[in-house]
Amino acid sequence: xxxxxxxxxxxxxxxxxxxxxxxxxxxxxxxxxxxxxxxxxxxxxxxxxxxxxxxxxxxxxxxxxxxxxxxxxxxxxxxxxxxxxxxxxxxxxxxxxxxxxxxxxxxxxxxxxxxxxxxxxxxxxxxxxxxxxxxxxxxxxxxxxxxxxxxxxxxxxxxxxxxxxxxxxxxxxxxxxxxxxxxxxxxxxxxxxxxxxxxxxxxxxxxxxxxxxxxxxxxxxxxxxxxxxxxxxxxxxxxxxxxxxxxxxxxxxxxxxxxxxxxxxxxx
Amino acid sequence: xxxxxxxxxxxxxxxxxxxxxxxxxxxxxxxxxxxxxxxxxxxxxxxxxxxxxxxxxxxxxxxxxxxxxxxxxxxxxxxxxxxxxxxxxxxxxxxxxxxxxxxxxxxxxxxxxxxxxxxxxxxxxxxxxxxxxxxxxxxxxxxxxxxxxxxxxxxxxxxxxxxxxxxxxxxxxxxxxxxxxxxxxxxxxxxxxxxxxxxxxxxxxxxxxxxxxxxxxxxxxxxxxxxxxxxxxxxxxxxxxxxxxxxxxxxxxxxxxxxxxxxxxxxxxxxxxxxxxxxxxxxxxxxxxxxxxxxxxxxxxxxxxxxxxxxxxxxxxxxxxxxxxxxxxxxxxxxxxxxxxxxxxxxxxxxxxxxxxxxxxxxxxxxxxxxxxxxxxxxxxxxxxxxxxxxxxxxxxxxxxxxxxxxxxxxxxxxxxxxxxxxxxxxxxxxxxxxxxxxxxxxxxxxxxxxxxxxxxxxxxxxxxxxxxxxxxxxxxxxxxxxxxxxxxxxxxxxxxxxxxxxxxxxxxxxxxxxxxxxxxxxxxxxxxxxxxxxxxxxxxxxxxxxxxxxxxxxxxxxxxxxxxxxxxxxxxxxxxxxxx
Numbered sequence: 121x122x123x124x125x126x127x128x129x130x131x132x133x134x135x136x137x138x139x140x141x142x143x144x145x146x147x148x149x150x151x152x153x154x155x156x157x158x159x160x161x162x163x164x165x166x167x168x169x170x171x172x173x174x175x176x177x178x179x180x181x182x183x184x185x186x187x188x189x190x191x192x193x194x195x196x197x198x199x200x201x202x203x204x205x206x207x208x209x210x211x212x213x214x215x216x217x218x219x220x221x222x223x224x225x226x227x228x229x230x231x232x233x234x235x236x237x238x239x240x241x242x243x244x245x246x247x248x249x250x251x252x253x254x255x256x257x258x259x260x261x262x263x264x265x266x267x268x269x270x271x272x273x274x275x276x277x278x279x280x281x282x283x284x285x286x287x288x289x290x291x292x293x294x295x296x297x298x299x300x301x302x303x304x305x306x307x308x309x310x311x312x313x314x315x316x317x318x319x320x321x322x323x324x325x326x327x328x329x330x331x332x333x334x335x336x337x338x339x340x341x342x343x344x345x346x347x348x349x350x351x352x353x354x355x356x357x358x359x360x361x362x363x364x365x366x367x368x369x370x371x372x373x374x375x376x377x378x379x380x381x382x383x384x385x386x387x388x
Numbered sequence: 389x390x391x392x393x394x395x396x397x398x399x400x401x402x403x404x405x406x407x408x409x410x411x412x413x414x415x416x417x418x419x420x421x422x423x424x425x426x427x428x429x430x431x432x433x434x435x436x437x438x439x440x441x442x443x444x445x446x447x448x449x450x451x452x453x454x455x456x457x458x459x460x461x462x463x464x465x466x467x468x469x470x471x472x473x474x475x476x477x478x479x480x481x482x483x484x485x486x487x488x489x490x491x492x493x494x495x496x497x498x499x500x501x502x503x504x505x506x507x508x509x510x511x512x513x514x515x516x517x518x519x520x521x522x523x524x525x526x527x528x529x530x531x532x533x534x535x536x537x538x539x540x541x542x543x544x545x546x547x548x549x550x551x552x553x554x555x556x557x558x559x560x561x562x563x564x565x566x567x568x569x570x571x572x573x574x575x576x577x578x579x580x581x582x583x584x585x586x587x588x589x590x591x592x593x594x595x596x597x598x599x600x601x602x603x604x605x606x607x608x609x610x611x612x613x614x615x616x617x618x619x620x621x622x623x624x625x626x627x628x629x630x631x632x633x634x635x636x637x638x639x640x641x642x643x644x645x646x647x648x649x650x651x652x653x654x655x656x657x658x659x660x661x662x663x664x665x666x667x668x669x670x671x672x673x674x675x676x677x678x679x680x681x682x683x684x685x686x687x688x689x690x691x692x693x694x695x696x697x698x699x700x701x702x703x704x705x706x707x708x709x710x711x712x713x714x715x716x717x718x719x720x721x722x723x724x725x726x727x728x729x730x731x732x733x734x735x736x737x738x739x740x741x742x743x744x745x746x747x748x749x750x751x752x753x754x755x756x757x758x759x760x761x762x763x764x765x766x767x768x769x770x771x772x773x774x775x776x777x778x779x780x781x782x783x784x785x786x787x788x789x790x791x792x793x794x795x796x797x798x799x800x801x802x803x804x805x806x807x808x809x810x811x812x813x814x815x816x817x818x819x820x821x822x823x824x825x826x827x828x829x830x831x832x833x834x835x836x837x838x839x840x841x842x843x844x845x846x847x848x849x850x851x852x853x854x855x856x857x858x859x860x861x862x863x864x865x866x867x868x869x870x871x872x873x874x875x876x877x878x879x880x881x882x883x884x885x886x887x888x889x890x891x892x893x894x895x896x897x898x899x900x901x902x903x904x905x906x907x908x909x910x911x912x913x914x915x916x917x918x919x920x921x922x923x924x925x926x927x928x929x930x931x932x933x934x935x936x937x938x939x940x941x942x943x944x945x946x947x948x949x950x951x952x953x954x955x956x957x958x959x960x961x962x963x964x965x966x967x968x969x
Contacts, residue, residue: 128486130526251486251487252486253485253486253487253490270484273484274484277484277485277486281480288772288777289777291736291741291772292770292772292774292777292778293777293778293780294741294761294765295739295741295765295769295770295772295778296765296778296780296790296791296794296838297762297765297790297791297794297795298780314780317779317824318774318776318777318778318779321776321824322774322776322777325481326481329476329478329481329482330481330482330484332435332440332474332476332482333474333476333481333482333483333484333539334484334494335440335444335465336438336440336465336469336473336474337469337494337495337498337542337543337546338465338466338469338470338495338498338499338546339494339498340466340498341464341465341466341467341469341498341499342466342498342500344500345497345498345500346496346497346499346500346501346502346503346506347497347503348489348490348493348497348503348506348507348510350503
């Protein structure tokens with residue numbers, strides 16, 4: 121079976137062994153970092169660092185890493201192109217036939233696109249290496265009601281099921297003569313409308329069955345419940361978290377001391 | 389142990405009660421087999437026993453459900469779960485964890501037992517179902533049978549004395565299904581009280597202590613299975629739409645061979661009770677009333693595959709490996725294999741839904757890879773396992789006409805074709821209904837109708853009996869297959885139901901780990917016990933019966949694979965004998 125790129129992949133890497141809460145907090149900080157950085161080179165360093173971690177440290181299949189990062193680079197390129205073609209301030213840097221690239225467009229485009237790469241790259245590492253159940257246990261240990269945390273968990277683990285259901289519905293409707301691809305917007309909307317009804321019926325059936333299966337095993341019977349795996353902080357996770365936090369603090373101090381004019385969050 | 393007194397249940401906003409005045413008593417350690425046509429109230433009864441109704445989903449419940457003297461209808465669902473456990477039909481829809489160990493722990497964790505005890509119970513439950521080694525595996529990586537065993541283990545860990553099992557083998561291939569049912573019988577021997585819903589009575593009728601027959605929400609009868617089978621005989625199928633075991637059906641059809649003996653429930657009983665066989669040689673079957681002929685005639689190929697291989701995107705392993713086959717015009721072909729053997733992928737390749745990585749597929753002598761979507765759609769059809777996946781419009785009439793509209797068939801012609809198909813598939817009177825509001829059998833017929841109107845050269849039916857009760861299987865499948873045959877449409881069907889294969893298929897294809905390991909007549913497949921074993925398939929009970937009779941000196945003709953063929957053979961033998969006397 122094909123492994124889905126943006127989902128948990130069981131392995132025994134250092135990142136897999138870190139506790140889920142440290143990684144979650146690391147993700148939060150790693151997502152804030154790109155907004156503190158003001159130079160595209162800083163962002164590029166973060167993106168390359170995350171790429172190297174994805175390739176060498178999370179022990180997943182290389183194909184999945186390359187596909188995901190390929191998609192991220194593609195998205196980033198689209199953003200970059202959008203900014204280059206829409207911002208005409210600053211100095212003219214280069215001209216290709218009808219396309220003129222100005223310094224502001226290039227800088228802002230690079231900042232935006234590298235931010236996207238950095239945030240999605242960090243979340244890829246998090247999703248790929250974190251068992252959603254461990255995250256749920258960790259969140260519950262912080263005081264969140266387990267009923268809500270479990271809803272989040274079931275949602276996360278059900279996504280691949282619905283993805284495969286959509287694929288089956290697409291094929292089932294193709295057989296009826298419905299085209300899979302159309303470039304006309306109205307046709308596309310009509311196509312999605314037709315997918316919705318069977319998908320909704322199927323989702324309701326699945327949700328009903330799952331609810332019965334969970335209720336009949338005493339889910340939510342008591343205000344709290346046991347977990348066979350308690351949450352524990354891991355040294356490696358805490359080190360990662362503290363290290364990233366330090367980088368954030370250093371960057372903030374640097375900005376305030378050296379570039380007081382640009383404020384706490386980078387301009388675009 | 390369980391006593392139900394005058395139980396009546398009304399769903400919210402329903403006009404009439406779904407369960408009406410149900411009363412019965414189940415002793416500790418008994419296995420009660422529950423059967424009834426779709427909508428007879430089997431699942432509703434289970435949900436009432438589990439307390440899901442009315443506590444969680446509303447409605448009104450009257451009467452009493454007592455377990456060990458305690459009224460379950462007045463207990464909280466959580467408290468009931470330590471008395472009564474529930475395992476449902478489709479394991480895939482009841483999992484809420486990624487790993488086997490976590491899934492089995494789910495129930496005991498909810499009961500707030502100490503973590504150490506939870507772990508001990510998980511290990512003990514996994515050991516009981518033989519999956520201790522799979523504790524750290526992902527649930528989605530397991531086979532269908534293993535998944536169902538995980539579902540049972542997650543209930544076993546809670547240690548309820550009563551277990552409700554709602555068709556636990558229905559979604560599984562025959563061998564995995566038999567393993568699950570054997571395990572259910574073991575649970576009973578281990579002291580559990582079991583209530584088991586099952587449409588197919590063959591495997592469990594002789595193990596059950598009691599048979600409960602539900603009809604339109606009421607108890608039609610409740611008692612020892614043998615007594616009820618004797619009492620109702622063939623009317624159980626004809627009047628109440630409940631399938632009898634093949635062995636019993638054969639005995640009913642060949643009464644002459646039994647004298648005054650009672651009806652057998654097992655192959656061994658049949659073979660022991662049948663009158664001493666006559667000595668004048670082998671029986672000769674009359675022409676069996678089967679649709680397929682089993683003959684390989686030289687006719688033009690409708691679909692032709694040559695060295696076809698396929699792997700899903702991003703997957704490492706091929707799911708179809710170098711398959712070559714040729715399906716001739718008018719053939720009825722069954723595609724068989726255990727879950728995950730590559731049956732559905734092969735079928736999707738044949739109608740161009742997937743493109744082969746290697747090899748060529750020709751549909752009507754044209755390479756599918758070169759055909760436009762429109763042409764493939766005109767030449768072939770595919771009825772999916774869940775018919776509602778294919779519905780596109782808001783009425784039965786529009787649904788049937790959709791394909792004709794796409795093909796730009798003139799309106800008047802459309803009306804004529806629709807009227808013809810509606811009449812022949814028994815959909816008259818339903819034209820204005822929304823497809824999603826139809827019953828399971830009606831939805832299946834509608835999805836076949838949407839394909840029939842286009843008169844494709846090739847039609848593939850994916851699990852045509854899925855979710856249907858015996859009455860629907862007998863009537864609807866016969867109707868569908870006869871219509872297809874009548875219209876000269878070549879069709880392939882994917883199935884786990886070997887009785888269907890024996891009765892309807894000219895030819896069987898067996899897939900195993902992506903390879904086509906058998907391509908031939910069903911009778912040859914059922915004769916090859918080594919192949920059946922390797923492919924994890926089971927021949928229908930009537931084949932086992934025929935073999936046993938042959939071993940005991942009653943030479944039933946070679947190739948007897950249906951109940952009808954066996955009855956004809958036995959009746960012929962014993963008629964000759966009586967004439968002699």
